[in-house]
Amino acid sequence: MGLQGSGKSTWVRRHLAATHAVVSKDHWPNARRREARQQRVVAELLAEGRSVVVDNTNPSPDDRAALVALARQAGVPVRAVWFATPPEVCLARNAGRTGRARVPLVGVLATRARLVPPSTAEGFAHVEVVDGGPPGPPPDLVTGASTGGRNVSGAARRAPGPSAPVAAGIRDEGNDMSEAGTTGAPSRVAIVTGAARGIGAATALRLAQDGFAVAVLDLDEGQAKSTVEQIEAAGGRALAVGADVSDSEQVEAAVARIASELGAPTVLVNNAGVLRDNMLFKMSESDWDIVMNVHLRGAFLMTRAAQKHMIDQKWGRIVNLSSTSALGNRGQANYSTAKAGLQGFTKTLAIELGKFGVTANAIAPGFIETEMTKATADRMGIPFDDFIKGAASQIPVARTGKPEDIAHLVSFFVSEGAGFVSGQVVYAAGGPKA
Numbered sequence: 290m291g292l293q294g295s296g297k298s299t300w301v302r303r304h305l306a307a308t309h310a311v312v313s314k315d316h317w318p319n320a321r322r323r324e325a326r327q328q329r330v331v332a333e334l335l336a337e338g339r340s341v342v343v344d345n346t347n348p349s350p351d352d353r354a355a356l357v358a359l360a361r362q363a364g365v366p367v368r369a370v371w372f373a374t375p376p377e378v379c380l381a382r383n384a385g386r387t388g389r390a391r392v393p394l395v396g397v398l399a400t401r402a403r404l405v406p407p408s409t410a411e412g413f414a415h416v417e418v419v420d421g422g423p424p425g426p427p428p429d430l431v432t433g434a435s436t437g438g439r440n441v442s443g444a445a446r447r448a449p450g451p452s453a454p455v456a457a458g459i460r461d462e463g464n465d466m467s468e469a470g471t472t473g474a475p476s477r478v479a480i481v482t483g484a485a486r487g488i489g490a491a492t493a494l495r496l497a498q499d500g501f502a503v504a505v506l507d508l509d510e511g512q513a514k515s516t517v518e519q520i521e522a523a524g525g526r527a528l529a530v531g532a533d534v535s536d537s538e539q540v541e542a543a544v545a546r547i548a549s550e551l552g553a554p555t556v557l558v559n560n561a562g563v564l565r566d567n568m569l570f571k572m573s574e575s576d577w578d579i580v581m582n583v584h585l586r587g588a589f590l591m592t593r594a595a596q597k598h599m600i601d602q603k604w605g606r607i608v609n610l611s612s613t614s615a616l617g618n619r620g621q622a623n624y625s626t627a628k629a630g631l632q633g634f635t636k637t638l639a640i641e642l643g644k645f646g647v648t649a650n651a652i653a654p655g656f657i658e659t660e661m662t663k664a665t666a667d668r669m670g671i672p673f674d675d676f677i678k679g680a681a682s683q684i685p686v687a688r689t690g691k692p693e694d695i696a697h698l699v700s701f702f703v704s705e706g707a708g709f710v711s712g713q714v715v716y717a718a719g720g721p722k723a
């Protein structure tokens with residue numbers, strides 16, 4: 290039972306792509322000199338301090354030596370385990386203290402072995418021989434002793450930043466690797482709450498296009514699945530997760546499930562929201578509590594659960610959905626308080642988490658056409674089209690917003706290049722606010 294043709298690459302992407310740039314020769318299916326291209330990309334990624342997995346089924350001795358030399362040049366402590374004869378199966382890696390993959394990893398994963406997923410005890414993937422025995426490692430590769438030909442552990446020498454999404458991280462002339470789906474699974478994982486519909490669904494779709502694997506989290510798991518189907522139909526990777534963001538047990542379970550099924554989340558978009566509008570004198574305690582619980586407690590619980598993955602990887606992006614109502618809005622004492630609170634939360638996250646490579650920003654949308662604004666129109670007894678026209682007449686760009694307008698801004702905030710923008714609130718309202 291070899292891994293070749295039986296999902297090895299899928300396994301590698303599922304288990305390692307969240308924390309490493311996976312470089313496979315399959316990225317250049319028709320190219321000549323694919324090995325040289327692969328080595329060039331590996332060299333670039335290592336030079337950037339990225340963790341790299343080389344997914345290469347049966348490297349030639351020259352190929353192997355070149356990859357290991359690259360790792361050495363980059364100061365990556367390579368440890369190797371060799372199985373089988375001839376050395377068709379090899380895992381060259383340095384194993385970290387934990388499974389959190391803080392360390393660079395160069396692996397050459399091959400055919401006649403069974404890859405065993407990271408266990409909590411060991412914390413790192415290892416190879417079990419299915420066919421062939423351990424002949425002992427070639428001396429030029431090994432810097433540590435092997436343990437019965439099975440696993441070799443090594444110490445981490447440095448903690449690099451995380452891998453870029455593969456779709457965006459692999460550069461090669463003549464090959465457009467920028468679209469999701471062309472290189473297989475993306476290597477970063479995003480959670481979008483309230484993503485069954487509206488702004489959240491548009492954001493989930495956009496982040497999938499950007500190369501993220503997306504956890505589509507919502508109270509309404511059924512509808513979350515339809516967002517997932519749209520992402521998958523477009524060639525992306527997503528997981529529907531039913532959870533109430535205001536319930537700590539559900540949040541912890543959801544984030545743990547996402548980490549194990551999609552990979553460690555390093556992007557969180559706190560978007561789930563509800564309205565319970567009423568004039569203050571008519572507002573019930575439950576109207577107040579529900580809004581506070583979903584927006585504030587929900588964002589707090591989700592962020593607390595997700596941040597540990599970001600800190601482990603020394604990279605993260607948090608985006609909170611505030612609102613122009615944070616500036617005050619008649620009939621929304623609860624909602625405007627919660628949305629203003631989210632701005633303070635965002636700034637504090639930026640201050641506390643910045644040193645771990647994590648940014649936090651807030652988006653304060655104006656009128657966006659979604660079920661939420663439609664429900665407001667219904668409650669006021671105004672046809673939605675008229676409601677939209679009325680709102681547009683007050684907006685400098687003379688239109689109301691679409692969910693995609695907000696998704697675009699989220700895409701910016703979570704991008705690699707936005708690392709120096711943190712603690713900001715951007716009003717996306719078709720005109721000046723604040």
Ligand SMILES: NC(=O)c1ccc[n+]([C@@H]2O[C@H](COP(=O)([O-])OP(=O)(O)OC[C@H]3O[C@@H](n4cnc5c(N)ncnc54)[C@H](O)[C@@H]3O)[C@@H](O)[C@H]2O)c1
Nearest residue numbers: 483487488507508533534560561562612654656657659661
């Ligand atoms: N639409 C607008 O004009 C507008 C303007 C400013 C801010 N916002 C904010 O943007 C966000 C998205 O708004 P929208 O218009 O897309 O809303 P929407 O009502 O269309 O979608 C909200 C989603 O959140 C989910 N949700 C609600 N409570 C939840 C909970 N406890 N746990 C998990 N999921 C839950 C809902 O099931 C729904 O799918 C909200 O935070 C909202 O306050 C919207």
